[in-house]
Amino acid sequence: MNVSLRRSGLQKDVLSLYRRALRMVKTKPPATRTKFLLFIRYTFHTNASSVTPRNVSAIEHMLRKGRRQLETYEDPSVKDCWVSDEMVAWNDSWSNNWSVKGGNNTS
Template identity: 50%
Template sequence: MRLSGLQKEILSLYRQCLRACRSKPEAKQAHFRSFARNEFNKNMGIDKRDFGAIEFLLRKGRRQLEMYSSPGVKDIKSQ
């Protein structure tokens, strides 16, 4: 199955999130993975033709990744 450009961007962001988890303290990595998984699962129901919403969520996800990738962030609370 071929993926669209947006689908590739979403998968790329998800992979980046999982890689960023590995830079966190071992005991807290599961919290970061769980948070990332929950954020992506929360938005699975969005219509694939709703490009505005998808692009907004991609930008939001990139900002969150940048913020949570900071070395000063040691733990995250899943919501």
């Protein structure tokens, strides 16, 4: 079934930033990629849940902030990132919920 979703320009910008962040992870050392991936997933999830879709100015602000932060992480000299205990706990609870609901979680 091919369902074409119409996305707003803002939605496209957010998805573009997320894809760019995921591509950045591939440029990092294999030993730290999982930390970068967790950092990205957690950051996008918490930011998305902290603002309503109608709050355009807040989303635009988060996009600008995210782009600047991503430019920093894209620097080849950045080899690792810090992951908090809260991020790890969030990931563990998300993974457990995913597997309980019958998701195809392989992590």
